[in-house]
Amino acid sequence: MPTHALAWGPTGHRIVAALAERQLSAPARASLQPLLARSHARALADVATWADDLRDDRRRRALWRATSKLHFVNFTDASCRYDAPRDCAGGRCAVAAIQRYTHILGDRARSPDQRAQALRMLVHLVADVHQPLHAGYRRDAGGNRYQVRVEGRRGGTNLHAVWDTPVLGDSPGGWRARAADLARAPVFPASGQAAEWAEESCRATRDAGVYPSRHRIDAAYLRHARPLAERRLRQAAARLAALLERALAPRH
Template sequence: MKTFPLSAIVVATAMAAAIHPTTALAWGPQGHRLVARIAETELSPQARAQVAQLLAGEPDPTLHGVASWADALREHDPDLGKRSGPWHYVNLGEHDCAYSPPRDCPDGNCVIAALDQQTALLADRNQPLDVRRQALKFVVHFVGDIHQPMHAGYAHDKGGNDFQLQVDGKGSNLHALWDSGMLNDRHLSDDAYLQRLLALPAATAVSAALPPPAAAWAQASCKIAITPGVYPSAHVLPQTYIATYRPVAETQLRLAGDRLAAVLNAALASP
């Protein structure tokens, strides 16, 4: 079977994922930046002002500038990075994507509960500024994570990390492909990719209520992950795979950006 020639990109991503196989990055830095940049185009004036206040003093005081902060915790704050590791994903029912909190989110340690908790902290004006700043950075990241299908996928293969693939004759894994491989293969700058994503249809009927419907978002992502064909049957990437599934990944990015804006506009509305 022929394979799609993006091995250098995917293998490099897979090597990075292999360092932390149980908490591999979702989307990768560019994907998270793009989610944040979409949201930045849709913020209300009140939310925009609150974001500026909360991120003042950050090296890059923008949503896209802090979009991968939660992944960088592994190096900069190992204790918080370890504690928050399970907050990046959830493993739902393997055949129906049903969500059972006692089974899938023990002690609130999954992306569904973490997003709810951090959104509540962000919206609470009685919380210290540092707490709300950290919550904002988590929310920006977790909304991206929950829309990456492999972060709501199977527990038995760690969301595709253990599902090995042959890509152009070289080894990779399915999680790495969805994280960055399919996106990086376009070789687009953030500005160019943003315009491509903004040209996609905007999300409809985005809820402005808090807490956000995180469980429903995760279940929708899970249903993508378990769709027949997402896992190549021969563990070799078919030539048509990227053309089939990259549009799905890009639609998820657009959806995540629209929903992130809705969450922030609600959480940061004038009291």
């Protein structure tokens, strides 16, 4: 049983990164460039899936094992209230990880490599915590243990995997076209902290029809889910941009 499906898939992660990068001020962008260069990258979207890619990189096994629990947070029940000692024991969840990596990124006393790695983790985890099922219920491992049938497809899958990519739908121009499209919508006001973003995700799984009736995913379900998925991507981008702005903009 997978403990962590790749949330949003590469498409969602790159969209969030590209949207966030557009929103950065010139000084924050200037501080971002040398950190991206350390990762042999030029754009934030280039490093957006690094944290998931670790899973398939044999040389980074230890790092994957140490970080795999940081991609999500599980809630105990439908109250969707985050309680750190209960829901994030030892700081091993997305909420605490976002706080830790934000601190490292903003700390000029850290080595450039540490800060570059913190950036790669942050661009990924802020998106993950906005995927509703990455802050879902512990009892079904955020939909990983909730089996569904997708209309027109053979075999079953699980709800978490459906929220990975199918809810975003296809776009002929790929993720770049999709990001450009979403960038035309107004930027969300960036608000709150990681714990609140996770609670929002949990409430979305509870209230927004994320759990399909009769375990069936059909065209109507996807039509309904897509605006929510897009809203979560845009919110993630605005919050990521604000967080990077605070951590990277030169201090006075």
